[in-house]
Amino acid sequence: MTARPLDHIRVLDFGQYLAGPLVGMMLADLGAEVIRIDPPGGPRLKEPATDMLSRGKTAVTIDLKSEGGLQVAREFVARADVVIENFRPGVMERLGLGPKALRDINPRIVSLSLPGFASNDPALADLPAWEAVIAARTGQFTDMGLNRRLMGINPSFSPLTLASAYGASFGAMALQFALAARDRTGGDHIEVPLASALLEGLVYNCEQIEDYPERYKSPREVELDRRAAEGLPTDLSFAELEEFLDPFYRTYTCADGRGFYVVAGSVKTHPRRVLETLGLKDLADQLPDFDAYLDTADWPDEWSLRNYPVGARDRARVSNAMKKAFLTRPSHEWEALFGSAKAPGTAQRFSKEWLADPHALASGLVLEVEDPRHGKMQQMGNVAWLADDGAALVKKPGPDPDDAPVSTILAEPPRSGPPAASGQGWLEGLKVLDLTNVIAGPTIGSTLARFGAQVTSVQPTEPSVDPWNTVVFGLHAHRGKQSVLLNLSSDDGKQAMRRLIDSSDVITMNGTDEQRDALGLSAEELAAINPRLILVQLDAFGGPARGPKSDHLGYDDLAQAATGVMVRFGGGMATPEEHAHFGTIDVLTGYCACVALGAALLRLQKTGKGGIARAALAAAGNLIQAQLMYDFEGRAPFDEPAGRAAMGWGTFYHCYRAADGWMFFAAPAEEREALRRVSDLASMADIPEKELPDALADHFARQPVDYWQKAFSGSSSTVMPLGSLHDTRDAVLQPESAGNIDLMRGTFSVIRHDMHPMGRWCDLVAPNAVRPERARIVIPGPMPKYGADTRSILRSVGYADEDIDAMISAGSAAESWSAKYLPE
Known part of the structure; x- marks a missing residue:
């Protein structure tokens, strides 16, 4: 078998339940040697999920409360690279394995702690931080989405383990970034409070903009405002609610009775593709279609097909025509037609169906593992992988206790190395070229910026996505970047792009393999440009292998529909609902892509080889369901809490x-x-x-x-x-104008950017989920107005001012999309 990205890394996994073991599983899936340290009696989580989370690991039972057991653990630490634990704050210190003790044993050790709440939070640090306790305090169960608010259902419960999913992805990325910088920054201890990670993951549900323009409000938001203003109750039935859904963001019933979810607003070509695929070209031709970046005062009609949402005048006739069309074919036929037409849509599925889905299995998004306890077991696949790592599809089953090669490990000499300077960012000096849009892709670059990377965003001279997605969501997703606008269909634009690629270490993009190759970014072309260059690619349904839907387009909600999230949350095939929060999967996929980049950087350091680092929305859809995402003959029923009446998982x-x-x-x-x-x-x-x-x-x-x-x-x-996300946000607001922002005071941190170039203040969750002891975290600067840095960026790659003037005049480059930062 060829070398794996992390086969030179040894990990001690003390984690229990979900978050810690998930980090260990992610690293094992990338080739690390992961040793699960079990307490007497074995892992605390006595469920088949533990066997899945333990795949690729070995195991040893150690009684850390005995002197002999503690000494064995210390010997292991001396010969390891990483330690993972997710106990309450102070537990590892009491055992004699706190961060200082670990570095005294091994100065190069990188340790990760995943407490429920921050260790410096006097009110919360010592609480028993069960997953739902974290969710309750942060506000995940309150005001849970526009649907539930309109139906008057508050609170709502969800079994999805969002805090552990976000926290594990932050933890896995941070460990790898720290390891890649270890020769420069030394060993480190990293804390990732799961509640902090949860608030960051739900950032778009906390984002608040001063004087938010009405044009960006969905029909559901408008109806909520109307009922509040008129003192009316929010008591819609599910059937009534459906009529407030935008035609291009909703589920339709097909001829076979299965729901088919469409997400096709905002990208200017997608609504037309959907209507034409449904045989509704005449209707598409009748609808208004003009520049979405005009202010509403300059609109020639009341809405544009390029701009979410559909206007009130046409909403019912578009929805009714689409309802009628979908009833003419079964859902599997519509999936094939939509996929071929590059129109975003997918059939609704139960999680059990997704685990047996032909594409999921062919692509490696779901894997079959021969488990010694459960036989042939379908398990969630990798959440991050490298495109040329064929072993990503090969999984060893979970271990039996005491099968770790203890004597072999203890025969090795202890690892050593002097501590290095602190105060530097792990990614300082890394140049990133960001070709992404909307949420998931841009999340990669904005996350890298906090660790010191220099990120340049490249967007087209004519926007393809409406300002709701590019500006409103971009306020967070494009923080910490510079912005250049290029026309890549022009020769001059292509040449400028090539110069930017030549000066970059990492490129990020969100798109399918077809779209990647059309940009000239295939693995072969990358290697020809620069064999050390890393492309970070995410898409909707890609996996470690090709499958029948690998080139199908998709968004967050489509991954929810395909992997079973919507049917579970809504309570059945007749009532599927998106999972309440904007960007639930989008943001997580961006974090998973950073995990893949971490592995690519470590492999580059070891071999000098770049390549393609991958993540996918559907893989992140697996991750938020990790505790449930397995199946085998004889498995207990999929009877987790589901639907609008769910209030918990049992009496206790x-x-x-x-x-x-x-x-x-x-x-x-x-x-x-x-x-x-x-x-x-x-x-x-x-x-x-x-x-x-x-x-x-x-x-x-x-x-x-x-x-x-x-x-x-x-x-x-x-x-x-039960808290609310808005109350959590408002309780910890720090105004930017006051200066001295403290990112790490307590569990939560939110910044009111009251000096924003938009001219309005906006509230954004601070980048505080990853807390190194030694490395530096920076607050990324505000998202620039698109094109604001076009001239300076082109100068930086050798263009003279007169060349830049000519490119702008010819339309090969541009400095703006709209008169205002945020069109109104």
Whole structure:
């Protein structure tokens, strides 16, 4: 077998449950030697998911509370590169394996801690940070999407483990960036609080813009505003709600009764492609189609086909025509037609169906692993990979305890090396050329900028995507970049692009293999330009191998539909709903692409070889369902909480209403023992299971949330009041104009950019999920107005001012898309 990207890296995985083991799995999937350190009795999570998370790892049982066990652990640390743990803050220190102790043993060790809340947060650090407790405190379950708000459903519960998914991807990327910079910056300790990662992952649900123009509000937002202004209730039925969905962002029923989800607004060619694929060309020709970057005062009609949303005048007739058309064919035929036409759409699926889907299996987005406990097991595939790493499709099953080569490891000499200077960014000096748009792709560059990378965004002279996606979302996704506008269909534009590529280390793009190759960025062409060049590519349905849908277009919501998220959240095939939050999968895919880049940088350092680092929306769709994303003969039913009535996962992991508001009660490890310790509830510990939920709900309703928090304090069980994302944001706002922004004070941090070049203030989550002890994190600067840096960037690659003037005059380059930063 050929060398793997991380085959020179040894990882000690002390992680339990989900977040820590996920990081270990990601690194093992990239070729690292990962040793799972089990406590006596084995892993805490006694579910088949643990076998999936342990694939490719070896295991050894160590009692860290014994002197002999602790000494073995120390010997392992002396011969390792990475340590991962996700205990409560202080646990590793008490065991004698805190960050300082680790570096005393091995100065080059890079350690990762994944606590639920920040270790410096006096109010939250010591809480039992179960996944749903983190979600409840951050605000994930409150005001959960426009649909639920219009239906008056609040709170809502979701079993998707977003905090662990975001935190694990941050952790895996940070470890690799730190390892790649280790000769320059030395060993390091990194903390990634899962709640901080969750807020960053849900950044677009926290973004707030002063005097937000009405033109960007969807029909659902307009209806919410109307009902609030008129004092009307929000009590829509699901059927009524559907009529407030935009025609190009909704599910349609096909001839076979299956839902088909379309996401085709905003990109100027996509709505027309959808209508023409449906046989509705005449309708497309009747609809207004003009420059979306005009201010509404200059619009020649009330809406444009290039601009989300569809106007009120035409919304019903477009939706009705599309409903009728979809009923003429079964969903699988529409999938093939949409894919061929490059029109974004997909059939709705259950997760169980996705795990057996021909494309998922052919592409490696789902893998079949021969597991010793469960037989042939379908598992989520890699979330990050290198395109030429054929071994990405080959997975060893999870280990049996004590199969790690202990004696072989201990026979090695300890690793050594002097500590290096701190205070530098891991990616300082890295030049990144960003060819991406919308959310997922641009997230790569904005994430890299916090670690010191220099990022240049290249966009076309004529925008292909509307200002809602490019400016409103770009306020976060394009932070920390410079902006140049080039016409890549012109000879001069192509030449300028070639010069930019020649001066870059990394290129990022979001697009299919067909789109990549059309840009001249295939693996062969990259190697010819510069064998050290790395392309970071993400798309919707690509995988480590080719499959029938590899070149199908897609967006966040389509990955949700294809992988089962929408059917689960909505409660069934008749009522699928997008999972509540803008960019749920988009942002995560950008982080996963950074994980892939980390592996590419480590391989480059070892071999001098660049190549293509990959991630996909569908793979990130797997990741947010990681605890559920497996199947095998005899598997327990897929009966996780689903639908609008879901409030938790059983009696002891559930949202309850207290006397003064909603709270989440988490006692999954103790269950009835947790009740016996509380005098008010002790008598309920022996109530029959069928009667307990109602009885417990009745008791919880008699006292305020604070009472129950105190009652369960000091144990592995806890009560958490349900926060909201907006309240979390507003409680930690720091104005940019005040200066001295503290990124790492407590768990959450949000900046009010009140000196923004847009001319409006905007609130954006601060880049604080990754917290190194030694390396530097920077707050990326504001997104520039598109084209603002065209002249300076072209000068930097050798163009004289008169050449630049000629390129702008000829349309090969441009300095602006619109008169205003944000068209109104």
